[in-house]
Amino acid sequence: MRKLLGGAAAATLLPATLAFADQPTPWQTRFQAPATGIMEQVEWFEVYTLWFIVPITLLVLALLAWCIFKFRASANPNPSRTSHNTLIEVIWTVGPVVILLALAIPSFQLLTAQYTPPEEPALTLKASANQWNWDYEYQLEEPLTFNSAMLQEGERAAAGKEDKARYPRLLAVNNEVVVPVGVTVRVLVTANDVLHAFAMPAFGVKTDAVPGRINEIWFKAQKEGLYYGQCSELCGKDHAFMPIAIRVVAQAQYDTWLAAARTDLGGANRALMAEVDTDRKVADAGN
Numbered sequence: 001m002r003k004l005l006g007g008a009a010a011a012t013l014l015p016a017t018l019a020f021a022d023q024p025t026p027w028q029t030r031f032q033a034p035a036t037g038i039m040e041q042v043e044w045f046e047v048y049t050l051w052f053i054v055p056i057t058l059l060v061l062a063l064l065a066w067c068i069f070k071f072r073a074s075a076n077p078n079p080s081r082t083s084h085n086t087l088i089e090v091i092w093t094v095g096p097v098v099i100l101l102a103l104a105i106p107s108f109q110l111l112t113a114q115y116t117p118p119e120e121p122a123l124t125l126k127a128s129a130n131q132w133n134w135d136y137e138y139q140l141e142e143p144l145t146f147n148s149a150m151l152q153e154g155e156r157a158a159a160g161k162e163d164k165a166r167y168p169r170l171l172a173v174n175n176e177v178v179v180p181v182g183v184t185v186r187v188l189v190t191a192n193d194v195l196h197a198f199a200m201p202a203f204g205v206k207t208d209a210v211p212g213r214i215n216e217i218w219f220k221a222q223k224e225g226l227y228y229g230q231c232s233e234l235c236g237k238d239h240a241f242m243p244i245a246i247r248v249v250a251q252a253q254y255d256t257w258l259a260a261a262r263t264d265l266g267g268a269n270r271a272l273m274a275e276v277d278t279d280r281k282v283a284d285a286g287n
Ligand SMILES: [Cu+2]
Pocket: 129, 130, 195, 196, 197, 231, 232, 233, 234, 235, 239, 242
C-alpha cells in the first residue's frame, strides 16, 4: 500500500528524465523521486499527514469565520453565558487523542525503520565533514579513502563534466561516492571541525556530523543513478558549497571501479563515468 502510493505519487509528479539522476529541479515543491524504501515511506507518511492537517486547518478556519460572522456584536448584542458543554468537551479531548495516535504510530514505525537496517550492511562508509568538503573512507580489509569537494567551473572540461544537467553547478563534485545498487550501506557520519550534516534527500537520510562523535545511518538504493545532497547544517561561509554526490551502479561496475580506484581514483571515476553516461545517452535516445 505504502509503496503503491509512493510510486504513484512519484510517477505523476516527476518527469521521466529524472529517472536516472536525482537532484532538485527549478520551482520544485515536492520531494525528489525516492530511491530507497525508506524515502518511499517518508513520502507516504507526508501525504498521510496532510490528510489530517488540511481538513483540520479548513475546519478551524470555517469555525472561526462562522463565529466571527454569526456572533458579531451587531447581530448578537446579548451574548450567551454558556460556559460548559459536556458533549463538546469530550469530543475536543478524545478527537485530538485519536488523531495524535493515528499520527504517532506510523511515525514511530518509520523512525524505527530509519535506524534499523534490514540486514547487516555489506558495506560501511565513513563520511567525515570538513569546512568545506567531505572525506570518505570505505571500511574494507584494505580501506579506500578520498576527498570529495564541489566541482569548480574551471574543472569541468578536465573532469569531462561539461553536461550541466547531469553535473549541476553547486551540486557536482570532483569525486563521487560509488556504491552498488540493492546493497545495504552503512554510513558513519562525523566531522573534523564544526557541526555539519549529511543529507541525501532521495534516500531519506539526514544526520548531523558532530566532531568527536559518530552518527550512523543506512540506505539501500533501489535504482542506479547519480544522487545529490548537501551539507544541511550551517557550518560557515562555504556551507552552501559542500555538496554530496553518490553514484549508484551495478555490482560489477562497482567492483571494477573499486579495484581501479585504489591506485588511480581519477582514472577509475572517468572510466565509470564513460560507461554509465554512455548507457544513459543510449537510454535517453531510446525514449
Ligand atoms: Cu557543512
